[in-house]
Amino acid sequence: MNDGMTEAGACGATRAVDIWVVGSIGIDDIATPVESRRNVLGGSVTYACAAASFFARVGAVGIVGSDFPEAFVARYRSFGIDLTGLQRAPGPTFRWSGEYAADFINRRTIRTELGVFADFKPELPDAFRSAPYVLLGNIGPDLQEHVLNQACGAQFVIADTMDLWITIAREALERVISRVDLLMLNDGEARLLTGRHNLRECAAAILAMGPRYVVIKKGEHGAQLFSKAGLAIIPAYPVDAVADPTGAGDTFAGGFLGHLARSGRTDEAAIRTSLLYGATVASFGVEAFSLERLERLTLSEIEARLTELRQMMMIS
Amino acid sequence: MNDGMTEAGACGATRAVDIWVVGSIGIDDIATPVESRRNVLGGSVTYACAAASFFARVGAVGIVGSDFPEAFVARYRSFGIDLTGLQRAPGPTFRWSGEYAADFINRRTIRTELGVFADFKPELPDAFRSAPYVLLGNIGPDLQEHVLNQACGAQFVIADTMDLWITIAREALERVISRVDLLMLNDGEARLLTGRHNLRECAAAILAMGPRYVVIKKGEHGAQLFSKAGLAIIPAYPVDAVADPTGAGDTFAGGFLGHLARSGRTDEAAIRTSLLYGATVASFGVEAFSLERLERLTLSEIEARLTELRQMMMIS
Numbered sequence: 001m002n003d004g005m006t007e008a009g010a011c012g013a014t015r016a017v018d019i020w021v022v023g024s025i026g027i028d029d030i031a032t033p034v035e036s037r038r039n040v041l042g043g044s045v046t047y048a049c050a051a052a053s054f055f056a057r058v059g060a061v062g063i064v065g066s067d068f069p070e071a072f073v074a075r076y077r078s079f080g081i082d083l084t085g086l087q088r089a090p091g092p093t094f095r096w097s098g099e100y101a102a103d104f105i106n107r108r109t110i111r112t113e114l115g116v117f118a119d120f121k122p123e124l125p126d127a128f129r130s131a132p133y134v135l136l137g138n139i140g141p142d143l144q145e146h147v148l149n150q151a152c153g154a155q156f157v158i159a160d161t162m163d164l165w166i167t168i169a170r171e172a173l174e175r176v177i178s179r180v181d182l183l184m185l186n187d188g189e190a191r192l193l194t195g196r197h198n199l200r201e202c203a204a205a206i207l208a209m210g211p212r213y214v215v216i217k218k219g220e221h222g223a224q225l226f227s228k229a230g231l232a233i234i235p236a237y238p239v240d241a242v243a244d245p246t247g248a249g250d251t252f253a254g255g256f257l258g259h260l261a262r263s264g265r266t267d268e269a270a271i272r273t274s275l276l277y278g279a280t281v282a283s284f285g286v287e288a289f290s291l292e293r294l295e296r297l298t299l300s301e302i303e304a305r306l307t308e309l310r311q312m313m314m315i316s
Numbered sequence: 317m318n319d320g321m322t323e324a325g326a327c328g329a330t331r332a333v334d335i336w337v338v339g340s341i342g343i344d345d346i347a348t349p350v351e352s353r354r355n356v357l358g359g360s361v362t363y364a365c366a367a368a369s370f371f372a373r374v375g376a377v378g379i380v381g382s383d384f385p386e387a388f389v390a391r392y393r394s395f396g397i398d399l400t401g402l403q404r405a406p407g408p409t410f411r412w413s414g415e416y417a418a419d420f421i422n423r424r425t426i427r428t429e430l431g432v433f434a435d436f437k438p439e440l441p442d443a444f445r446s447a448p449y450v451l452l453g454n455i456g457p458d459l460q461e462h463v464l465n466q467a468c469g470a471q472f473v474i475a476d477t478m479d480l481w482i483t484i485a486r487e488a489l490e491r492v493i494s495r496v497d498l499l500m501l502n503d504g505e506a507r508l509l510t511g512r513h514n515l516r517e518c519a520a521a522i523l524a525m526g527p528r529y530v531v532i533k534k535g536e537h538g539a540q541l542f543s544k545a546g547l548a549i550i551p552a553y554p555v556d557a558v559a560d561p562t563g564a565g566d567t568f569a570g571g572f573l574g575h576l577a578r579s580g581r582t583d584e585a586a587i588r589t590s591l592l593y594g595a596t597v598a599s600f601g602v603e604a605f606s607l608e609r610l611e612r613l614t615l616s617e618i619e620a621r622l623t624e625l626r627q628m629m630m631i632s
Contacts, residue, residue: 103513197419200554221537224554233551233628238516238540272631312549313629315588 011152016127017059023137025062029097040290044137047247052258061085065093084125089116124150141172178210237283255281327468332443333375339453345413356606360453363563368574369395377401381409400441405432440466457488494526553599571597
């Protein structure tokens with residue numbers, strides 16, 4: 001963080017983190033056309049916190065069950081993630097299993113078992129309350145709202161969402177959207193939310209709901225950043241061999257917000273640059289299952305690939 | 317053209333054009349979710365020549381039937397297209413009719429009537445033979461080869477192709493590919509041609525067939541330029557309202573090669589810049605049916621949108 005933001009935030013409590021992330025923590029079974037893996041660490045908090053940790057101090061807000069392996073907790077710690085906001089409850093951890101089609105993009109959910117996640121009531125640790133950067137990961141919008149109400153130092157809030165909430169919790173979702181600085185969603189979700197097809201029209205409709213920025217993710221085709229001022233095109237890094245795309249959107253969001261926190265800025269130029277960082281970290285993440293690639297990733301690898309990506313975009 | 321290339325080419329004859337384009341000329345019936353139009357001027361030569369004409373002197377090599385309206389010939393002339401290579405034959409002009417899905421991307425062919433195109437034997441006018449830039453538009457690879465054999469001044473040859481030729485004329489297509497400097501095709505065609513899914517692998521396989529460059533088109537998601545040196549990402553301009561995507565690939569190719577001819581260069585930096593011009597001209601082309609948008613397009617509109625596109629790509 002730059003010096004403009006003091007360590008003791010506006011809310012009194014000492015600030016332990018620059019960013020906090022709320023969302024799901026899960027144990028996943030994943031089948032791709034190439035490989036299948038069982039019982040891998042997953043969830044939006046997992047991917048986003050790991051990605052953000054390369055750039056800033058990040059705290060996790062989530063829930064796990066009594067079956068959650070200590071080895072997974074150790075993996076969070078290896079990224080330096082603050083686990084003060086991690087709740088443990090009796091019962092099974094949230095589980096998801098899914099299968100990818102031959103294109104490594106389309107997927108179907110085989111099973112979802114909510115476990116302790118069904119009764120998740122996120123509570124923000126005091127030491128997180130004054131953190132300036134907030135990522136409301138993909139959980140029910142009522143929970144996003146509940147935890148956002150506990151934040152008092154938030155200066156830049158982003159929310160992710162998914163088709164399920166657009167369909168079943170639209171009112172709460174609209175309340176959340178009206179309160180965030182940036183909404184991140186994929187192209188299909190943007191169309192579902194707005195009833196429009198053209199992404200520029202989708203973005204205009206979402207901006208009219210309140211946020212200053214909308215990022216529409218298009219997977220391997222990159223992303224677009226919309227604001228009232230216009231549009232920015234963010235490319236995806238063309239990955240040689242995708243092993244598992246699960247969590248790519250969360251990794252993108254986490255890498256983005258991590259870098260934005262490192263910059264200490266919230267202006268559009270910083271947002272554009274940080275989105276390129278998010279895209280770069282996400283491109284590493286999909287090269288292996290779970291956090292396996294991020295665990296052996298270095299900041300200098302990120303910088304090298306970012307330079308490569310910039311060169312791919314270079315037009316004289 | 318720059319001064320490095322003399323007007324009298326290597327082949328003796330005076331050079332009338334900088335570029336020639338061979339391909340189809342057709343009369344199309346097109347249905348989109350918004351509007352349907354009958355008897356519109358179409359074909360790869362039509363779109364590519366019109367797009368190239370903004371930047372360089374371009375000649376058309378194609379065939380039309382006795383029913384081809386004089387008004388369509390006049391439209392070619394309004395772009396300054398050299399029609400020395402336009403054959404007229406007794407019988408009907410090639411006709412295509414197609415219908416677009418709700419996404420304005422997927423389409424089905426309703427009817428194809430070859431007419432005089434069935435016996436097309438392209439002949440290159442003497443005044444075209446020494447032209448340095450050549451676009452082999454989407455026609456049978458045997459015809460592409462036949463006409464390429466007549467070119468003696470070609471310094472940069474690009475070929476377009478389609479799934480049909482990959483399936484039914486693979487040997488001839490491979491011969492053509494081995495002789496061109498740049499192959500342009502869409503992502504689905506690249507996968508069909510190479511049997512690979514990952515576009516980087518597709519491109520590597522195509523480069524191994526001979527060309528120095530491969531451009532893989534991804535429609536609204538832009539394009540990628542591959543060479544042995546690496547990869548460049550070319551964005552698409554996000555069009556507000558697509559009226560008719562027919563011919564977008566040909567417009568892209570024509571605008572690209574036209575600008576490359578204007579630059580007088582064939583190096584990768586010039587190719588990247590010219591691809592951005594191609595993308596920009598194509599983004600105008602789809603705003604109306606047939607050549608209707610290109611007919612009222614100005615070079616300063618192209619430059620303004622190109623500047624806008626560059627700003628969308630700008631990351632500090």
